[in-house]
Amino acid sequence: MTTTLKKVSAKPELLLSTNHSLCPGCGEPLALRTILELVTELDLRDRTVCVCGIGCYTAFPGIIDVDVLQALHGRAPSVATGAKRVLPDRFVFTLQGDGDMVSEGLQEIIHSAARGEKFTAVLLNNGVFGETGGHMTTTSVLGQRTKTTMETGRVAEQHGYPIKIADLLAQVDGAVYVARGAMHTPSAIAWTKRILREAFEVQLAGKGFSFVEILTMCPTDWYVEPGDTPEWVEENFTGTYPLKILKSG
Amino acid sequence: MTKVLLEGSHAIAEAAIQAGCRFYAGYPITPSTEILEYMSHRMPRVGGVCMNAESEIEAINMVWGAAGCGVRAMIASTGQGISLMQESLAELANAQLPCVVVNMMRGQGDYFQATRGGGHGDYRHIVLAPSTVQEAVDLVMLAFYLADKWRNPVDVLGDFLLGHTSEAVEFRPRDERDLPPKTWAATGARGRRAHNVTPLGSPEKLNLSPGSHYGAIAAKLPRIVAAEKRCETGLLDDAEVAVVAFGSPARFVKYAVRVCREEGLKVGWVRPISLWPFPAEAVAEAAGRVRALAVFEQNAGQMIDDVHLAVLGRVPVVPIGGISHDHSGFGVGPALEPANIIAKIRGVYDGQAAA
Numbered sequence: 001m002t003t004t005l006k007k008v009s010a011k012p013e014l015l016l017s018t019n020h021s022l023c024p025g026c027g028e029p030l031a032l033r034t035i036l037e038l039v040t041e042l043d044l045r046d047r048t049v050c051v052c053g054i055g056c057y058t059a060f061p062g063i064i065d066v067d068v069l070q071a072l073h074g075r076a077p078s079v080a081t082g083a084k085r086v087l088p089d090r091f092v093f094t095l096q097g098d099g100d101m102v103s104e105g106l107q108e109i110i111h112s113a114a115r116g117e118k119f120t121a122v123l124l125n126n127g128v129f130g131e132t133g134g135h136m137t138t139t140s141v142l143g144q145r146t147k148t149t150m151e152t153g154r155v156a157e158q159h160g161y162p163i164k165i166a167d168l169l170a171q172v173d174g175a176v177y178v179a180r181g182a183m184h185t186p187s188a189i190a191w192t193k194r195i196l197r198e199a200f201e202v203q204l205a206g207k208g209f210s211f212v213e214i215l216t217m218c219p220t221d222w223y224v225e226p227g228d229t230p231e232w233v234e235e236n237f238t239g240t241y242p243l244k245i246l247k248s249g
Numbered sequence: 250m251t252k253v254l255l256e257g258s259h260a261i262a263e264a265a266i267q268a269g270c271r272f273y274a275g276y277p278i279t280p281s282t283e284i285l286e287y288m289s290h291r292m293p294r295v296g297g298v299c300m301n302a303e304s305e306i307e308a309i310n311m312v313w314g315a316a317g318c319g320v321r322a323m324i325a326s327t328g329q330g331i332s333l334m335q336e337s338l339a340e341l342a343n344a345q346l347p348c349v350v351v352n353m354m355r356g357q358g359d360y361f362q363a364t365r366g367g368g369h370g371d372y373r374h375i376v377l378a379p380s381t382v383q384e385a386v387d388l389v390m391l392a393f394y395l396a397d398k399w400r401n402p403v404d405v406l407g408d409f410l411l412g413h414t415s416e417a418v419e420f421r422p423r424d425e426r427d428l429p430p431k432t433w434a435a436t437g438a439r440g441r442r443a444h445n446v447t448p449l450g451s452p453e454k455l456n457l458s459p460g461s462h463y464g465a466i467a468a469k470l471p472r473i474v475a476a477e478k479r480c481e482t483g484l485l486d487d488a489e490v491a492v493v494a495f496g497s498p499a500r501f502v503k504y505a506v507r508v509c510r511e512e513g514l515k516v517g518w519v520r521p522i523s524l525w526p527f528p529a530e531a532v533a534e535a536a537g538r539v540r541a542l543a544v545f546e547q548n549a550g551q552m553i554d555d556v557h558l559a560v561l562g563r564v565p566v567v568p569i570g571g572i573s574h575d576h577s578g579f580g581v582g583p584a585l586e587p588a589n590i591i592a593k594i595r596g597v598y599d600g601q602a603a604a
Binding site: 045046047048049051058061062064065066067068069070071072075078079080081082083084085086087090091107108111 | 271272274298300302303304306307308310311312313314315316317318320322336337340344435436437438439440442443444445446447448449
C-alpha cells in the first residue's frame with residue numbers, strides 16, 4: 001500500500017536560509033514567513049524593497065531573497081519615504097519592532113502616516129527590547145515584568161501607560177488601512193495573513209499609507225516556556241491590543 | 250556659456266539639479282533655508298522629489314532611502330541641524346551611500362564637526378569649502394561625482410555670506426563617464442540576487458562580517474587622502490608671511506593680502522579647498538617659504554590644528570581670526586573688516602620678524 005503525502009508546508013521560496021539567531025518560540029520568524037509567502041503569492045519579489053529596522057529581526061535582511069535597505073533604529077519610515085518617493089512603482093514595506101517604531105521612532109511613523117506615504121509599515125510588537133535583553137518598551141503592557149520592571153511589573157504611576165500605536169495611527173488622515181494581528185495561534189496567523197494582504201493591496205492600488213501591527217511571542221523575555229506563549233498573549237496582550245481592523249479605506 | 254545671476258543658496262541648489270540630484274530633503278534653518286525654498290519649486294519640474302521634512306533626523310533618513318535606491322540625493326542645513334543628523338551621517342558612510350550634505354554655517358565654527366565628524370565610529374566625510382558662488386556651483390557638482398566615486402557622503406561647507414551673495418555663475422556639467430553604474434542599489438531584485446544595503450555588514454549576502462565590513466570602508470580612507478586634496482595658493486614666491494584661510498573669509502583675506510602687498514609687505518595666502526582630506530603638503534610647502542603662517546578663521550581655532558599638524562613646528566603658526574558675529578549671530582562679524590585683517594597680518598609680519 002502506498003501513501004500519498006500532500007505537502008502542506010514548506011520553507012518560503014524567498015527564505016535563503018533558516019540560519020538566524022532568534023530564540024526558539026520567537027514570533028518574528030513566523031511573521032517574516034507570512035510576509036514572504038505573500039510577496040511570492042502577489043508576485044512582488046522583483047520589485048520589492050524591504051526597509052528593516054534594528055532589533056532581533058535585523059537578522060532577517062541577510063537571509064531573505066528581496067532587496068533590503070537597512071535603516072537605523074527608529075528611522076525605517078523615513079528611509080522608506082525616500083525609497084518609495086524615488087521609486088513609486090516598487091513595493092516598499094518596513095519591518096520594525098515596538099522599541100524601534102513606538103519608542104525610538106514614534107515621530108517618524110506618525111509623520112509618514114500623516115503624509116500618506118504609499119508604503120506598508122509592519123510592526124512586530126512583543127512589548128520588550130528583545131535584542132538588548134528584555135527591557136521595557138513603550139508598548140509593554142501594565143503589569144508586564146521586564147528587565148527594567150522586574151520587581152513591580154510595569155506600573156502606570158512609575159512607568160506610564162503603553163502606547164497603542166495602531167489606535168493612534170487610525171486617527172491620522174493619511175493612514176488608509178490600519179489593522180492588528182498576531183502570531184500566537186494558527187487562526188491568528190491566518191487572520192494576520194489576511195490583513196497583511198489587504199494592507200499590501202492598499203499600497204499596490206496607490207491609495208496611501210497602510211499599517212499592520214503583529215503581536216509576536218518572546219518567551220525568553222516574557223519568562224515563559226515557548227508552549228505557554230499563546231496563553232500569555234491572550235492573558236496579557238490582546239486585552240490592550242485586540243486583533244481587529246481599526247481602519248479600512 | 251551664458252552666465253546667470255544667482256544668490257549663493259539658489260546657485261547651490263541649481264548646481265545640484267544640474268548634477269543630476271533628484272531627491273532633496275530639508276528642514277528649515279537659517280541660513281540654509283533658501284536651498285529648500287528653491288528645491289521645493291525646482292525639483293518637481295525636473296521630475297525629482299523635494300521633501301519639507303518634519304525634522305532634521307527624518308530629512309537625512311529620507312536622503313538615506315533615496316540614496317540607497319541609487320538616486321542622487323542632497324540635504325542642507327546649518328551646524329545645529331547637522332548636529333541632529335550625526336548618527337545617520339556616521340552610518341551613511343558605513344552603508345557606503347553617496348550623498349551630498351551642505352552645511353551653511355553660522356561663521357566657521359563647524360570645521361571640527363565636518364572634518365572630525367560629530368558622529369560615532371571610524372568614518373570620514375570628504376569636505377569641500379567654496380569661497381565664491383561660482384566655486385560653490387563647481388564644488389557641488391564635484392561633490393556628487395566624488396560621492397559616487399568613493400561611495401561616501403561629501404560635505405559642502407558654506408556659510409551665511411556665501412548663501413546670500415549674488416554672483417554671475419555658469420554651470421559646467423562634469424564628464425562622469427568613468428563612474429561605475431550603481432549595481433549595489435536596492436531597486437527590486439529583478440533578474441539578479443537580492444541586495445542588502447546596510448551599514449552593518451552582511452555575512453550571508455555580502456560575505457562580510459561586521460569587522461571586515463568596517464575594515465573595507467576604513468581601507469578607502471587613505472586612498473581618498475591620496476587622491477582628493479585640493480588647495481589654492483597665491484603670491485607665495487617671495488612671501489615672508491602666508492595667511493591660511495578657507496571659505497568666504499578667504500576672499501576677505503585675499504583682498505587684505507593684496508592691500509598688504511601694495512603697502513610693501515611680502516605676504517601670500519594659502520586656501521585649503523578640501524578640508525578633509527586637508528592639503529597638508531601644500532601648507533607645509535608654504536611654511537617652507539615663509540617666516541610665519543597666520544591663520545584666519547571665524548572660530549575659536551579649529552583649522553589651526555590641521556595647520557600645526559602640517560607644519561610640525563617648523564615656523565610659528567599664529568591665529569589671527571576668532572569668533573565674530575553681528576547681532577544676528579550668523580557669523581558676519583567685525584573680524585571680517587579688511588582693516589582688521591590687514592592690521593592682524595601686519596602684526597604677524599612685524600612681530601615675527603626676529604623669529
